[in-house]
Amino acid sequence: MATDPRDVPVNLDYAASTPLRPEAVAAQAAYDASPIAGANPNSLHTLGRRAATALEGARRSVARSLGARVRPGEVVFTGGGTEANHLALMGLAEGARDRDRGRTRVIVSAIEHDSILDNLPSLRARGFTVDTVRPRRCGSVDPAELEALLADDVALVSIMLANNETGAVQPVRELAARAHARGALFHTDAIQGYLHIPFDVDDLGVDALSLAGHKVGGPVACGALYLRSRTPLRPQVLGGGQEAGRRAGTQDVRAAVALAAVADALAPGVEEDRERLAALSDRLYGRLCSHPAIEATVGDWAAVDRLPGIVSVTVGGHETEELVLQLDAAGFEVSGGSACSSGSLDASHVLLAMGIPRDRALGSLRISFDDRVDPADLDRFADALTGLAG
Structure with a gap:
């Protein structure tokens, strides 16, 4: 029996692991x-x-x-x-x-x-x-x-x-x-x-x-x-x-x-893929960080040298686990950081080392994708997260 495409969640957790090419x-x-x-x-x-x-x-x-x-x-x-x-x-x-x-x-x-x-x-x-x-x-x-x-x-x-x-x-x-x-x-x-x-x-x-x-x-x-x-x-x-x-x-x-x-x-196509994904990442950062409760973990994201397929934010007034489960229910798969530490309820050691306050770091999300992403899915995800952020 074929799977209804509408029942397949949008995977935005490629930094954890990617589908086989x-x-x-x-x-x-x-x-x-x-x-x-x-x-x-x-x-x-x-x-x-x-x-x-x-x-x-x-x-x-x-x-x-x-x-x-x-x-x-x-x-x-x-x-x-x-x-x-x-x-x-x-x-x-x-x-x-x-x-x-x-x-x-x-x-x-x-x-x-x-x-x-x-x-x-x-x-x-x-x-x-x-x-x-x-x-x-x-x-x-x-x-x-x-x-x-x-x-x-x-x-x-x-x-x-x-x-x-x-x-x-x-x-x-x-x-x-x-x-x-x-x-x-x-x-x-x-x-x-x-x-x-x-x-x-x-x-x-x-x-x-x-x-x-x-x-x-x-x-x-x-x-x-x-x-x-x-x-x-x-x-x-x-x-x-x-x-x-x-x-x-x-x-x-x-x-x-x-x-x-x-x-x-x-x-052979790494540079070309990077440029395309950087534009998509910039667009997603721009949409998410226009919400008053959402901040980029790296600060001024436009000025930071970063991987093109990772968008990392904190959502004030919310906790990571709550957001991940709510987004999962909405059809989007993301994580709070390293999948190897996803069972931990404590704040990310990375964000704490960067000087992000613990209460803020407890509401972090990592959205990640590669060249196979559908830009429309990123737009729908931005709508979902900004709606949850209140």
Whole structure:
């Protein structure tokens, strides 16, 4: 029995996860129908070698999407963005300390995703001290604030490319340059920004960068870590030597070829898509913030460098849970921030770190979409939210 389109809610929570793109669906179907389906790419027989060829082709595609000079061997496939962040944070910190025993400090920003912040106790248990740099009110980290924390004992700095709640884009190029000037490694969590804003890892100057397939229309539980050649890394998963010894475990070729298909499809048009989505985001911000109870979390949204498909607001006099449920009943799916923390009734750590009062932060909403959004749906959503705001 066919589903009535009127019964399908409008998904405006793409920053949490995105529907599979046709390219990913087709790539997975082709893999499933091929003789290599289920074959181990580390086996020496014919099917294993063919699976390895498919895996290396996927690695080349992901490498191309990260920059013209990125080598396929600098791409490490992982089981998702969380694993990529864990490998980067723990592996680079320990790798830097292995190279220089005096490097015992790690710096992160206060607005990182939980997949970074929740690993900090483990870092401390391994003998590292951790310092946190707070953002400006607009949501971005001031390079001068990082500079004040840097010293010759810093092993690693990890600051995200773009925030997953507010969309604020960070000045990663300058942050990485300042870290490198003091001999520290630099990692950026680009999970929210990958294939949404144009960048080249060589231009950013980072040593490592995390990405995840399900944020761009690829499969869930599929990610990758860009690791610049000769960057010291202590592996965190042992037991097989796959991924050149950097991440053990039989690779998921099916997921890798689907991610590669999305990368091949989206990478050439990132700038064009950004311009279109920026215009739609600006229009939605303008409509929502014309209501006296609704404010942009980043302040003057028109002046902030931000991801084009994330609109982040607070609604005075309302709580996030109430708004999410009311909007769901009206046919719109949004969130209060990171979906990984959606069960929490407390205010977002990101918004609190930006200096937004707790009572205001408790009424936050994140509206997110990509190039597949229907502009008419955004207009209908604006009508619904401004009506609920009173």
